[in-house]
Amino acid sequence: xxxxxxxxxxxxxxxxxxxxxxxxxxxxxxxxxxxxxxxxxxxxxxxxxxxxxxxxxxxxxxxxxxxxxxxxxxxxxxxxxxxxxxxxxxxxxxxxxxxxxxxxxxxxxxxxxxxxxxxxxxxxxxxxxxxxxxxxxxxxxxxxxxxxxxxxxxxxxxxxxxxxxxxxxxxxxxxxxxxxxxxxxxxxxxxxxxxxxxxxxxxxxxxxxxxxxxxxxxxxxxxxxxxxxxxxxxxxxxxxxxxxxxxxxxxxxxxxxxxxxxxxxxxxxxxxxxxxxxxxxxxxxxxxxxxxxxxxxxxxxxxxxxxxxxxxxxxxxxxxxxxxxxxxxxxxxxxxxxxxxxxxxxxxxxxxxxxxxxxxxxxxxxxxxxxxxxxxxxxxxxxxxxxxxxxxxxxxxxxxxxxxxxxxxxxxxxxxxxxxxxxxxxxxxxxxxxxxxxxxxxxxxxxxxxxxxxxxxxxxxxxxxxxxxxxxx
Amino acid sequence: xxxxxxxxxxxxxxxxxxxxxxxxxxxxxxxxxxxxxxxxxxxxxxxxxxxxxxxxxxxxxxxxxxxxxxxxxxxxxxxxxxxxxxxxxxxxxxxxxxxxxxxxxxxxxxxxxxxxxxxxxxxxxxxxxxxxxxxxxxxxxxxxxxxxxxxxxxxxxxxxxxxxxxxxxxxxxxxxxxxxxxxxxxxxxxxxxxxxxxxxxxxxxxxxxxxxxxxxxxxxxxxxxxxxxxxxxxxxxxxxxxxxxxxxxxxxxxxxxxxxxxxxxxxxxxxxxxxxxxxxxxxxxxxxxxxxxxxxxxxxxxxxxxxxxxxxxxxxxxxxxxxxxxxxxxxxxxxxxxxxxxxxxxxxxxxxxxxxxxxxxxxxxxxxxxxxxxxxxxxxxxxxxxxxxxxxxxxxxxxxxxxxxxxxxxxxxxxxxxxxxxxxxxxxxxxxxxxxxxxxxxxxxxxxxxxxxxxxxxxx
Numbered sequence: 001x002x003x004x005x006x007x008x009x010x011x012x013x014x015x016x017x018x019x020x021x022x023x024x025x026x027x028x029x030x031x032x033x034x035x036x037x038x039x040x041x042x043x044x045x046x047x048x049x050x051x052x053x054x055x056x057x058x059x060x061x062x063x064x065x066x067x068x069x070x071x072x073x074x075x076x077x078x079x080x081x082x083x084x085x086x087x088x089x090x091x092x093x094x095x096x097x098x099x100x101x102x103x104x105x106x107x108x109x110x111x112x113x114x115x116x117x118x119x120x121x122x123x124x125x126x127x128x129x130x131x132x133x134x135x136x137x138x139x140x141x142x143x144x145x146x147x148x149x150x151x152x153x154x155x156x157x158x159x160x161x162x163x164x165x166x167x168x169x170x171x172x173x174x175x176x177x178x179x180x181x182x183x184x185x186x187x188x189x190x191x192x193x194x195x196x197x198x199x200x201x202x203x204x205x206x207x208x209x210x211x212x213x214x215x216x217x218x219x220x221x222x223x224x225x226x227x228x229x230x231x232x233x234x235x236x237x238x239x240x241x242x243x244x245x246x247x248x249x250x251x252x253x254x255x256x257x258x259x260x261x262x263x264x265x266x267x268x269x270x271x272x273x274x275x276x277x278x279x280x281x282x283x284x285x286x287x288x289x290x291x292x293x294x295x296x297x298x299x300x301x302x303x304x305x306x307x308x309x310x311x312x313x314x315x316x317x318x319x320x321x322x323x324x325x326x327x328x329x330x331x332x333x334x335x336x337x338x339x340x341x342x343x344x345x346x347x348x349x350x351x352x353x354x355x356x357x358x359x360x361x362x363x364x365x366x367x368x369x370x371x372x373x374x375x376x377x378x379x380x381x382x383x384x385x386x387x388x389x390x391x392x393x394x395x396x397x398x399x400x401x402x403x404x405x406x407x408x409x410x411x412x413x414x415x416x417x418x419x420x421x422x423x424x425x426x427x428x429x430x431x432x433x434x435x436x437x438x439x440x441x442x443x444x445x446x447x448x449x450x451x452x453x454x455x456x457x458x459x460x461x462x463x464x465x466x467x468x469x470x471x472x473x
Numbered sequence: 474x475x476x477x478x479x480x481x482x483x484x485x486x487x488x489x490x491x492x493x494x495x496x497x498x499x500x501x502x503x504x505x506x507x508x509x510x511x512x513x514x515x516x517x518x519x520x521x522x523x524x525x526x527x528x529x530x531x532x533x534x535x536x537x538x539x540x541x542x543x544x545x546x547x548x549x550x551x552x553x554x555x556x557x558x559x560x561x562x563x564x565x566x567x568x569x570x571x572x573x574x575x576x577x578x579x580x581x582x583x584x585x586x587x588x589x590x591x592x593x594x595x596x597x598x599x600x601x602x603x604x605x606x607x608x609x610x611x612x613x614x615x616x617x618x619x620x621x622x623x624x625x626x627x628x629x630x631x632x633x634x635x636x637x638x639x640x641x642x643x644x645x646x647x648x649x650x651x652x653x654x655x656x657x658x659x660x661x662x663x664x665x666x667x668x669x670x671x672x673x674x675x676x677x678x679x680x681x682x683x684x685x686x687x688x689x690x691x692x693x694x695x696x697x698x699x700x701x702x703x704x705x706x707x708x709x710x711x712x713x714x715x716x717x718x719x720x721x722x723x724x725x726x727x728x729x730x731x732x733x734x735x736x737x738x739x740x741x742x743x744x745x746x747x748x749x750x751x752x753x754x755x756x757x758x759x760x761x762x763x764x765x766x767x768x769x770x771x772x773x774x775x776x777x778x779x780x781x782x783x784x785x786x787x788x789x790x791x792x793x794x795x796x797x798x799x800x801x802x803x804x805x806x807x808x809x810x811x812x813x814x815x816x817x818x819x820x821x822x823x824x825x826x827x828x829x830x831x832x833x834x835x836x837x838x839x840x841x842x843x844x845x846x847x848x849x850x851x852x853x854x855x856x857x858x859x860x861x862x863x864x865x866x867x868x869x870x871x872x873x874x875x876x877x878x879x880x881x882x883x884x885x886x887x888x889x890x891x892x893x894x895x896x897x898x899x900x901x902x903x904x905x906x907x908x909x910x911x912x913x914x915x916x917x918x919x920x921x922x923x924x925x926x927x928x929x930x931x932x933x
Contacts, residue, residue: 032565035732039565040793043540043819044557046550049525063522063596066544076522083520083596087510090517090604121564142733179733179861186861188734261513264621264653264666265913267853346523383858385866385889392889392933394866396858414859416866418889418931447623448509448523448813449914471893472736472862 001026001166004068005158008052011077013160017084019055019097020077021159023303024048024068025345030120031149034127036135042124051345052076056084058094064346098329100306100336102161107300108168110293111198115150115170118199123148127174130211134178137215140222142186143179144215148172148202155303163305171195171296171453173441174202176210180218187221187413189214189398191239191380194439195455196298221399224413226469233375233403233429234417234465235368238436240397241358242456243381246440248421249286250356250456252390253313253321254339254445255328257351266445267388270421271319280317280425283361286458287312288323290338290354295455296439297354301338304349308338313356317425325351343450350446358458361431368430368462370406376467377401377408378415394418394468414470424463432459482528482546483634489555490532491636497533498555499574499635501769501808502526502546503817508596508626510603512652515611515620517603522596527817529808530558536571537562538793540819572796577638580766580773583757588673591646592628599626602679603650609683610652610667614691622652622667622686626674627814631769639771647762647813648677649911653871654686658694661886664871665689666851668711670911671760689850689872696884698932699875705846706890706928707839707876710908712869713923715855717752717827718915720865720894723857725754725779727794727822736863736895737785745785746898749832752780754789754805755919756825761909762813763825763917770806770820777803779827780898791822829920832903836922839904846876847885847930855912863894868933888930897925 012020061084173194323339380398490498539562667685756774791806850872
């Protein structure tokens with residue numbers, strides 16, 4: 001890999017590029033999907049290539065290729081360089097890179113159970129057991145599905161500043177879902193497990209128990225009542241909270257979005273210009289931290305070679321910092337904090353969240369629930385809908401329970417909550433002692449769109465939101 | 474653009490599969506170059522190119538189907554890819570409903586899918602075209618406007634060969650441009666979006682895109698907040714496209730239908746929508762992003778009726794899911810990696826261009842016959858929050874106006890709409906102004922303006 005990057009960087013220097021970096025990835029993915037007892041897809045994908053980024057006259061050019069011949073690499077550099085030079089003519093504000101420590105390092109993720117120790121045929125057999133377990137929970141289970149994927153990635157980063165970073169990662173993800181149907185009503189539930197490391201990231205979650213719980217729950221939901229249509233105290237479990245945090249803390253904290261650079265795609269940020277202001281309740285503390293081992297958002301160095309560090313987003317309810325690239329750090333007068341990531345060599349990196357989570361507080365679950373005369377306890381996350389400033393949000397959950405007179409009572413199906421971000425942050429009145437960073441494998445941003453792995457979560461929390469019932473039959 | 478010796482590589486993969494005892498095999502090779510110019514903060518932020526050649530190999534041995542793909546196209550790697558596909562098939566075990574890969578069939582002639590000059594477009598040329606879009610957006614009004622957006626130019630060649638005699642190739646080009654213009658008014662922002670997609674750079678209306686977005690932003694200034702409550706919604710094509718692309722389309726896919734997670738599950742052949750509503754998948758719509766002559770299994774594309782006068786008539790099949798239901802493929806196999814262009818990955822059923830048949834109304838008539846409504850130009854983040862039930866949630870983004878007693882009154886600020894697809898389509902009026910639209914990573918859609926009653930608006 002070093003040889004390929006040398007060719008590209010030498011060529012960029014010859015052309016007179018102010019700065020250039022090269023990312024060379026080699027990745028193998030093994031994945032399958034099991035529906036009931038049929039393996040409906042199984043495949044192995046391999047990809048290798050180089051992405052070359054050139055900063056010329058304050059303008060970015062980028063070209064990715066899987067043609068790793070000398071000719072292919074030189075062509076890629078020439079395309080990136082000439083387009084950057086041309087684009088520089090439109091510049092109002094040239095890009096400048098904030099200084100960072102130049103690293104030369106090799107890191108590999110810690111792995112207990114390597115993919116070859118639990119090969120794909122054994123994974124399939126195990127998934128069949130899970131699907132069977134799910135279906136045995138009720139004769140109303142119409143579909144039990146298990147998807148599993150294992151990615152092994154080797155990433156090489158080199159820059160004209162002298163950075164040389166090799167990172168080897170393995171990520172393992174499993175998704176379990178159950179669909180139950182009876183008398184014209186369909187209920188579906190799902191859960192995702194996994195992280196960075198070996199197959200232990202899936203196996204340690206106890207997939208057979210998850211399968212039992214999902215099968216049971218999907219069937220039970222068929223006879224559950226629908227949620228009320230009212231504004232209520234809500235208790236969120238860490239998985240539901242993970243999607244809330246993802247959408248209204250993680251995304252708005254990306255500095256490129258704060259600067260309006262995602263206005264045409266993923267949106268902007270309502271808290272632009274509000275650093276240092278109190279936005280949430282005093283017990284709201286949140287960070288983005290990529291160096292939590294085992295999580296799906298784990299990495300040590302970002303895709304422009306910056307060593308990752310914790311970004312404290314909320315401290316006692318005050319908005320304190322954003323996720324930065326070297327370029328956005330210059331704009332904010334901040335220090336680069338390792339927030340730039342790309343899906344693969346094929347893409348230009350963007351400012352992304354890694355593991356964004358609300359930090360634990362000091363309440364037990366019982367303390368969070370007691371004192372709620374009428375409210376709901378929402379469990380697991382489904383689908384978000386957010387406005388383009390991340391101000392108003394609507395997020396569905398897997399299931400919920402009523403809380404009545406301080407007790408968790410009956411089951412509710414198809415719960416959805418709606419909130420307005422600043423009101424919601426101020427309404428947080430209890431934060432649990434527990435902390436879970438949940439895997440979220442599909443965070444989309446950019447053009448062409450890049451859907452990457454992140455982790456999100458927190459403890460159980462209590463706040464206020466508008467509860468919405470299902471619209472469909 | 475690098476051109477792989479596609480015929481050689483596909484034929485080589487089939488020979489290797491045969492050597493390893495496969496009963497059937499299929500090789501699909503794609504070379505694609507994507508040029509993306511991204512605009513933000515009223516300047517060109519990044520100019521990016523992506524060139525990739527990849528091959529996907531599917532094998533069948535004793536009805537056991539396996540698939541593997543790679544973007545390393547040397548013969549040794551392809552040999553390994555074939556071998557991996559066969560091994561994976563053995564793990565999967567036999568698929569008893571499998572009836573075989575598609576047979577040789579001549580695809581339709583469809584001009585206008587490829588343009589030589591677009592294939593020759595360099596990244597620097599694409600920067601020029603994007604700069605035209607940007608400057609038009611900035612120059613339309615002498616007011617302070619913030620412009621973002623992108624231009625994507627895609628050039629691709631695809632070759633497919635299978636052991637049933639299918640041997641097809643195609644060259645395609647795609648051009649998609651969009652700008653977002655925003656004008657700050659204190660805490661509020663007036664926004665507009667311009668869009669155009671076509672198949673040749675020479676036909677790309679760069680200036681019109683830029684002007685459209687800034688004009689919409691300018692006309693949306695001084696927006697007022699509306700009262701929460703029930704409104705008649707009049708969705709212009711770009712907004713209606715969000716509902717059909719993000720919410721409707723997934724329910725028409727055979728895979729979702731078979732799994733029972735379509736909101737129309739078990740309703741094939743039944744009246745599920747307004748009797749005036751007809752929706753089909755049209756892979757031959759002129760200049761549309763999703764138009765193509767054969768799908769990504771080599772099946773000739775054809776128009777497939779999905780909703781016929783309100784009756785749920787068909788779902789979209791690839792070969793695998795069709796064989797499961799004892800049906801024929803509808804030529805709807807696609808291989809992922811976003812809305813723009815082909816890919817060498819595993820095929821799955823999907824739509825080409827969801828197309829809503831024009832209705833008998835004009836947009837003006839729809840407005841004139843609305844007592845209290847919202848005319849919506851653009852939506853944002855439209856997702857099925859409860860997909861099995863058809864519940865969706867969306868927020869308006871730009872070009873939104875209050876309609877009272879048949880007249881457009883004034884621009885309004887953002888509202889959220891939480892509704893249900895089955896309900897919305899059950900009583901709907903369709904205008905005659907069909908347009909080809911494609912939101913950020915949604916499937917391409919061709920739709921006119923639509924109108925439905927009883928949408929609950931919550932001001933944001």
